[in-house]
Amino acid sequence: MQASFSELEYATKKKQTRRDRFLSEIEAVTPWAALIATLIPHYPVNDGRGRPTTPLELILRMYIAQQCFGLSDEGIEDALYDSQSIRRFVGIDLGRQSAPDATTLLKFRHLLEARQLTAAIFSAINAHLAAQGLFMRAGTIVDASLIAAPPSTKNREGKRDSEMHQANPHTATSAMMEFLTFHQHHERGSP
Numbered sequence: 001m002q003a004s005f006s007e008l009e010y011a012t013k014k015k016q017t018r019r020d021r022f023l024s025e026i027e028a029v030t031p032w033a034a035l036i037a038t039l040i041p042h043y044p045v046n047d048g049r050g051r052p053t054t055p056l057e058l059i060l061r062m063y064i065a066q067q068c069f070g071l072s073d074e075g076i077e078d079a080l081y082d083s084q085s086i087r088r089f090v091g092i093d094l095g096r097q098s099a100p101d102a103t104t105l106l107k108f109r110h111l112l113e114a115r116q117l118t119a120a121i122f123s124a125i126n127a128h129l130a131a132q133g134l135f136m137r138a139g140t141i142v143d144a145s146l147i148a149a150p151p152s153t154k155n156r157e158g159k160r161d162s163e164m165h166q167a168n169p170h171t172a173t174s175a176m177m178e179f180l181t182f183h184q185h186h187e188r189g190s191p
Contacts, residue, residue, distance in 0.1 A: 031128035073102035
C-alpha cells in the first residue's frame with residue numbers, strides 16, 4: 001500500500017518526540033498476538049448487516065493508547081485526528097479511513113468490563129514483561145520512558161512492595177490511566 005503525503009512527511013521529520021519514543025517502547029513490550037488471541041473469542045463478528053466491525057487490533061491499540069495517556073473516549077478520538085504518532089501507533093491513515101468514534105471505543109470498553117477481560121489484558125502484558133525481566137506499575141505522567149530499576153525491590157522494612165510485583169487486575173485500568181512506567185531489573189549490569 002502506498003504511503004500518504006502525511007505519512008511520508010512524518011517519516012522524514014528530524015526529531016523524534018517523547019510521545020514517539022514512548023509509543024515505540026509500548027509497541028515493543030506489548031504482546032499483541034497474545035492479547036488478540038485472548039480477546040478474539042469475545043469480539044463480535046460482522047454478520048454482514050449494519051456497520052462493519054472495527055478490526056480488533058485497531059480498537060485494542062486505540063484502547064491501549066487511551067489508557068497510556070489517560071484520555072476520555074472523546075479525547076482519544078480527537079487525539080487520533082491531532083497526533084500523527086498516535087495515528088501511526090493505532091494504525092490509522094486518515095487519507096484512507098476515518099478514526100473509530102468515541103462510541104465504538106465505549107462499546108469495546110463495556111465488552112471488556114462485562115466479560116472481565118481487562119484483567120486478562122493486563123495479565124498477558126505482565127506475563128510478557130516478566131519474561132523480558134520487566135514489570136509494570138502506575139506512576140505520574142512526567143516522562144514516558146523505560147526506566148532501569150535495581151534488581152531488589154525491598155523497601156526500608158525489608159519486605160517486598162506489593163505494587164512492584166504486578167498490576168492489580170481490578171485496578172489495572174485506572175493504573176494505566178495514571179501512566180505506565182516500566183522498570184527493568186538489569187541496572188548495574190547484572191543479568
